[in-house]
Amino acid sequence: MPVMDGLIAVREIRLHEAVLGLPRVPIVMLTANALAQHLDEALAAGADRHMAKPFSVEDLLAMVADLTAQTPQAAEAAA
Numbered sequence: 001m002p003v004m005d006g007l008i009a010v011r012e013i014r015l016h017e018a019v020l021g022l023p024r025v026p027i028v029m030l031t032a033n034a035l036a037q038h039l040d041e042a043l044a045a046g047a048d049r050h051m052a053k054p055f056s057v058e059d060l061l062a063m064v065a066d067l068t069a070q071t072p073q074a075a076e077a078a079a
Helices: 006-020 036-045 057-069 072-078
Strands: 028-031 049-052
Touching (some): 006 036, 028 057, 036 049, 049 057
């Protein structure tokens, strides 16, 4: 990315949410970086999940479904 990398972007999103009191938006880091260090860095930056390329459409959709089921809006809809 020309202005910031994904880790910085995640940190900025989390800061923006905190400053404005916004609910946490699920963030999945999709990257070619697959070492344990990269996973740790993504989670430390505030990402909810890390998915290394290549990945299947089924795996991506399952992750999105899992994350959206965990959001406060999903809990309210289920009630």
